[in-house]
Amino acid sequence: xxxxxxxxxxxxxxxxxxxxxxxxxxxxxxxxxxxxxxMAQAVEYDAIVLDLMLPGVDGLNVCRRWRDDGVWxxxxxxxxxxxxxxxxxxxxxxxxxxxxxxFSFAELLARLRALARRGSPERPLVLEVDDLQLDPATRQxxxxxxxxxxxxxEFALLETFMRRPGDVLSRLYLLEHAWxxxxxxxxNVVDVYVRxxxxxVDRPFGRDSLETVRGAGYRLRRExx
Amino acid sequence: MSRIPIRxxxxxxxxxxxxxxxxxxxxxLYGRLASSLDERIGDELENRGAALAGxxxxxxxxxxxxxxxxxxxxxxxxxxPDGAGLLLAGDPTRTTAELARARQxxxxxxxxxxxxxxxxxxxxxxxxxxxxxxxxxxxxxxxAQLLVALPLVLLVSSGxxxxxxxxxxxxxxxxxxxxxxxxxxxPETRLPLPAAHDEVYRLGETLNxxxxxxxxxxxxxxxxxxxxxxxxxxxxxxxxxxxxxALRQPRSEVELESAIRSAAEETDRLVRIAEDLLLxxxxxWSAFELRPVFVSTDDLLRAAAARFATRAASAGRTIExxxxxxxxxxxxxxxxxxxLANLVENALRHGAGSVRLRAEGADGHVELHVTDExxxxxxxxxxxxxxxxxxxxxxxxxxxxxxxxxxxxxxxRAHGGSAHAVNLAGAGADVWIAVPARLNGADAxxxxxxxxx
Numbered sequence: 136x137x138x139x140x141x142x143x144x145x146x147x148x149x150x151x152x153x154x155x156x157x158x159x160x161x162x163x164x165x166x167x168x169x170x171x172x173x174m175a176q177a178v179e180y181d182a183i184v185l186d187l188m189l190p191g192v193d194g195l196n197v198c199r200r201w202r203d204d205g206v207w208x209x210x211x212x213x214x215x216x217x218x219x220x221x222x223x224x225x226x227x228x229x230x231x232x233x234x235x236x237x238f239s240f241a242e243l244l245a246r247l248r249a250l251a252r253r254g255s256p257e258r259p260l261v262l263e264v265d266d267l268q269l270d271p272a273t274r275q276x277x278x279x280x281x282x283x284x285x286x287x288x289e290f291a292l293l294e295t296f297m298r299r300p301g302d303v304l305s306r307l308y309l310l311e312h313a314w315x316x317x318x319x320x321x322x323n324v325v326d327v328y329v330r331x332x333x334x335x336v337d338r339p340f341g342r343d344s345l346e347t348v349r350g351a352g353y354r355l356r357r358e359x360x
Numbered sequence: 361m362s363r364i365p366i367r368x369x370x371x372x373x374x375x376x377x378x379x380x381x382x383x384x385x386x387x388x389l390y391g392r393l394a395s396s397l398d399e400r401i402g403d404e405l406e407n408r409g410a411a412l413a414g415x416x417x418x419x420x421x422x423x424x425x426x427x428x429x430x431x432x433x434x435x436x437x438x439x440x441p442d443g444a445g446l447l448l449a450g451d452p453t454r455t456t457a458e459l460a461r462a463r464q465x466x467x468x469x470x471x472x473x474x475x476x477x478x479x480x481x482x483x484x485x486x487x488x489x490x491x492x493x494x495x496x497x498x499x500x501x502x503x504a505q506l507l508v509a510l511p512l513v514l515l516v517s518s519g520x521x522x523x524x525x526x527x528x529x530x531x532x533x534x535x536x537x538x539x540x541x542x543x544x545x546x547p548e549t550r551l552p553l554p555a556a557h558d559e560v561y562r563l564g565e566t567l568n569x570x571x572x573x574x575x576x577x578x579x580x581x582x583x584x585x586x587x588x589x590x591x592x593x594x595x596x597x598x599x600x601x602x603x604x605x606a607l608r609q610p611r612s613e614v615e616l617e618s619a620i621r622s623a624a625e626e627t628d629r630l631v632r633i634a635e636d637l638l639l640x641x642x643x644x645w646s647a648f649e650l651r652p653v654f655v656s657t658d659d660l661l662r663a664a665a666a667r668f669a670t671r672a673a674s675a676g677r678t679i680e681x682x683x684x685x686x687x688x689x690x691x692x693x694x695x696x697x698x699x700l701a702n703l704v705e706n707a708l709r710h711g712a713g714s715v716r717l718r719a720e721g722a723d724g725h726v727e728l729h730v731t732d733e734x735x736x737x738x739x740x741x742x743x744x745x746x747x748x749x750x751x752x753x754x755x756x757x758x759x760x761x762x763x764x765x766x767x768x769x770x771x772x773r774a775h776g777g778s779a780h781a782v783n784l785a786g787a788g789a790d791v792w793i794a795v796p797a798r799l800n801g802a803d804a805x806x807x808x809x810x811x812x813x
Contacts, residue, residue, distance in 0.1 A: 146598050146622065154605040215593035218586065236597030240604040 136181040136251050137161045141171035141197065143189050151184060154240055168192030172200050180208040181251045187214040187225065195228045202229035207257055209250035227272045229260050262297040265358050267336065269297050278340050285335060292328050293336065296355035305352040329353055367525045374521040378514050386506040393502055397495040405477040408488045412436065413481040437487035459485060531560045547575040587749035588637050591762060592630065599626040636763040640748055643770035650692040650774060652799050657687040657719035657726060664700040665717055672708060672715065682718035689726040690799045691775055699771040702764040703730040703791050710734065711788060729792040736783035745781045768793060
């Protein structure tokens with residue numbers, strides 16, 4: 136595996152470099168946030184170990200910059216900050232895992248292996264389908280910059296559509312992803328909520344992106360490929 | 361008494377007062393009625409007595425008009441000088457003693473449900489009597505009414521008192537309920553205040569202010585613990601990783617030695633941080649023991665300069681102690697050395713050029729200055745320079761604990777002084793502590809002696 140370590144503490148950086156290299160990984164070290172940003176853009180790493188407290192750009196912003204620039208390498212945040220708020224902020228900034236110092240080296244290795252297994256698919260923080268945007272962290276939805284207020288259920292349904300744009304999704308699929316076991320397939324709750332969604336997401340903007348596919352289900356149409 | 365709830369106590373006190381008031385009222389009413397009835401009977405007896413006496417005086421007692429005796433319920437008697445009744449009606453009972461007294465003057469006797477008035481008229485004694493039945497009946501009726509009405513009034517008024525006391529105490533109860541729910545997890549909660557700006561309101565306000573102060577203190581402590589744990593985690597992480605990496609595979613002696621050396625280094629760092637933390641934490645509880653001695657400031661400065669001379673020289677810097685002030689100051693020598701060392705250390709680490717130490721005396725105070733020729737403090741950092749874990753740089757500076765200046769401040773405050781930092785007009789920074797020349801001297805007015813024992 137090729138691993139990038141972004142860590143300003145000299146000794147910690149050297150230790151990680153030595154320890155990971157001895158496990159057979161190729162390791163690069165960046166000592167500032169800025170270095171980390173361009174290094175990850177230049178090389179496709181299998182995993183990145185990121186410290187949060189960095190001189191210059193701090194770790195959270197480094198992570199956000201990568202995701203904005205289309206760097207999808209899995210990021211493991213390694214930091215001495217252990218408050219819940221810090222961990223939430225780290226994961227919502229686009230990090231994939233969070234480990235607090237002091238940590239067990241064996242656990243770090245295992246987590247890096249697990250991250251590498253998942254690969255580096257696109258994992259945008261904000262889902263986008265044409266001019267429709269949805270942020271799962273802040274629970275906000277926009278169409279062309281105009282914010283749309285949705286109920287919890289409508290939001291869950293739209294998120295299900297936006298995770299698979301262009302695909303025909305059966306009523307059963309939608310029911311399984313946006314509702315819990317309390318609902319039965321027989322009810323027409325999906326049709327009702329698709330109608331609600333159209334009323335809020337499509338009609339005010341003169342669109343008809345939510346299509347009915349006869350005998351199959353519904354589809355969120357994507358205009359641009 | 362103090363075990364009884366305050367609401368019941370108020371009601372009881374109210375009831376006791378009501379019992380006294382009602383008893384007094386009842387007694388007064390009863391007394392008034394009795395005296396007015398007595399007055400009427402007295403008047404009646406006097407009138408009848410006078411009429412009878414007139415008749416006795418006017419003529420022969422033996423030929424008294426029997427009409428005078430027609431009073432049905434009354435007693436009428438005229439007794440002659442020999443003690444024999446000349447004219448008798450009603451109850452004849454009378455004792456010789458009474459008769460003897462009646463010959464001297466007017467006598468009133470209550471007997472057998474009658475009030476009898478005896479009056480001497482010449483040789484005779486005239487007795488007239490009135491039945492007391494009506495009077496006693498009226499008084500008994502009044503007593504019966506009072507005995508029914510007054511307890512009723514007492515009961516109703518006590519009930520109302522109980523309700524009023526409850527209403528007055530309701531804000532207290534709601535404050536109590538809220539207070540019971542406040543924990544360290546909900547420090548921002550405050551007690552509900554009643555609408556009226558009364559004593560309970562003021563109590564609630566004061567308690568809320570106290571909660572605010574506790575909240576602040578708690579927040580302060582929380583931040584300190586968070587900062588301290590963060591500060592401890594970095595060396596701990598290095599220590600742990602160093603040892604774990606070393607143990608992952610067989611190592612040569614050289615590799616092992618370097619790992620151990622590094623681990624020892626981190627252990628030293630941990631020890632230093634722990635000591636600093638303890639010092640600062642203790643200064644918070646103002647249990648900072650001082651062993652004050654008189655030292656010349658020249659000595660202090662020279663010693664501090666000497667301790668860092670080698671290090672300064674190896675960094676191509678100079679360090680000078682301007683030691684001709686001739687000032688003497690009363691300080692804890694070890695603490696003062698520590699404060700000066702922290703200042704010099706800071707100047708060497710963050711400043712540039714030569715480091716100068718000098719002492720100034722002013723107004724019963726002694727100031728110990730450390731200046732350098734670097735770029736000075738970041739203006740944003742200056743106001744918080746002496747706070748714990750305040751760092752000019754967001755990222756960690758290798759080796760520092762973030763507590764250096766906080767310790768300087770704590771030591772200065774323990775001496776009843778203060779710590780200050782400014783950027784010099786030309787270049788560099790001037791950091792100093794000002795302490796009273798004498799710890800308990802009267803010539804150091806307005807100094808805060810918290811923490812000095």
